[in-house]
Amino acid sequence: MPRISIPTIEQSLAASKPLLAAVQQQLGVVPNLMKLVGQSPVALEGYLSLNGALAKGKLNVQLRESIALTVAEYNGCDYCLSAHDYLARNVAKLGNDEIDSARSGHASDTRADAALHFAQRVAETRGHVDDADLATLRVAGFDDASIIEIVVTVALNVLTNYINNVAQTDIDFPKVHARIAA
Incomplete structure (x- = not known):
């Protein structure tokens, strides 16, 4: 059992919902990690931004x-x-x-x-x-x-x-x- 609660998408903070919807659109699912990090919309935005930037970088x-x-x-x-x-x-x-x-x-x-x-x-x-x-x-x-x-x-x-x-x-x-x- 997780030590920090993992909300459903519906229970997620309003600021995290559009970010989680984008994850859903890209992956077809919203992994528990994303819902967990979505407890802090700024943390989720930062993670997704950095991950997206690296995908455009020099490393395949x-x-x-x-x-x-x-x-x-x-x-x-x-x-x-x-x-x-x-x-x-x-x-x-x-x-x-x-x-x-x-x-x-x-x-x-x-x-x-x-x-x-x-x-x-x-x-x-x-x-x-x-x-x-x-x-x-x-x-x-x-x-x-x-x-x-x-x-x-x-x-x-x-x-x-x-x-x-x-x-x-x-x-x-x-x-x-x-x-x-x-």
Whole structure:
């Protein structure tokens, strides 16, 4: 049972309803995370705005979903693992091996592998990466804008990991559990 209530769409605050309607239109459903974050319309607006902006950025959906899986595994967020496993399969079209590798912070593609390793390091060090971490990323072909987007993608996923871990949000996707509890 969640520790923070998850309202129905009808029970949601008036300021959140148009945002939740947009989620419904885009996804066909309103995940529990969105209804939960909708308890604060400004938080929901901020989350959706940042997520939408990243979708227009330099990182493709496959890499963004892989980063989400890496970070969710590191933070032991079953809700986010479940959601991003679903999105990785159905939106990013990643296969089982790619998803499994991403959860461990790896990818078969050397460029993606460098990004996932860096994302893992950002999470582990709370952003205090060393020069070698950045150098490896640059050698793999990432420019400064891409590096910023990787860090922002990590931060956005840490945000949702923490919200879901605090709230113990009911999982409304096929369930996936972290290999090691955070």
